[in-house]
Amino acid sequence: MRIPPLYNDKSWQRFFAGIILGMLIGWLFFLYHFGMVHEKLILELNDKKSMIEKHERTIDILRQDQDEQSQENQDKLKVQEIKVEFLNEEEVNLSEMTIHDLRGAIETELEQIRNRQIEAVAASRDLLEKAVENKIYRVGGDKQYQLKIEKFILHTTLELFVRIEPASLDRG
Template identity: 40%
Template sequence: MRVPPFYERPTVKRFFAGMILGVIIGWFFFIYQYGQVYEGLVFRISEQQAIINELQDDIDLLRSEQSRLNEENQKKLTVQEIDIQFSNDRRLRLNQLTLLDLKQQALNELQYIKRKDIETVSNMNDLMISNLENKVFRAGDKRYQLEVEHVHLYTTVRIIVKIIPSNS
């Protein structure tokens, strides 16, 4: 049994030549299309990389600005003002001049906490309270002591005190 020699016929030769030519043209078409798609993807990736780099720079700038603002705010959290309020001034019926004098003396005792950061003032809260309570204040010819009822710490230190007439 033998295979007939089809390669000698011109139609078979044209068919195989067409197939080979089709494969070559198809291969070039595939390479061209793949190159176009690949070029588009490379361009798109490079665009996205540029956007990512730009956004990363923006993030770094915002983070550094945020940390700088946080440090400034940390520095701003200092005691700016001291406010002393009396809880029993109406009951004792003290005149305004005596109350003002007591308030000024108490403020003078607490001047050392002004311009200090809130954390430091919070740590020396007991010292501040004992400093006010152990001092005898003179207003006119009478003596008074202060008893601290409540302390509120923030940029304004608010102290509510009770006035106690001193016997000594």
């Protein structure tokens, strides 16, 4: 058995030349499209990188702003004002001058906590309550009063709701 000499036939030569030429054109087409897609992906990747860098810079700026605002808010979180309200003002039947003197004495007693951090004041709350409650306030010469704190509200304003009681004689 022998192989027929088809390599001499022009139709077979054209067929094989067409296959080789088609493979070359297909390969060139593949390289062209692969290059275009690769270039498009590189451009897209560079755009994404620049966008990420831009967002990272924005995040850094926002973090700095947030830190500055946090510091400002922390500075604002100080006791700025002291308010004293008497719960039994009408029941005790004291004059306006006596009430004013008592309020002034309490505010003078608590003046040291003005412009201090709220956290520090909250930590020493028991000490402040005892300082107000254990002191006997002398108003108008011979009259003595003792105060009992009913409510203690702490924010930028320290609000004390106090009950006025006559001072007991055995404590004096």
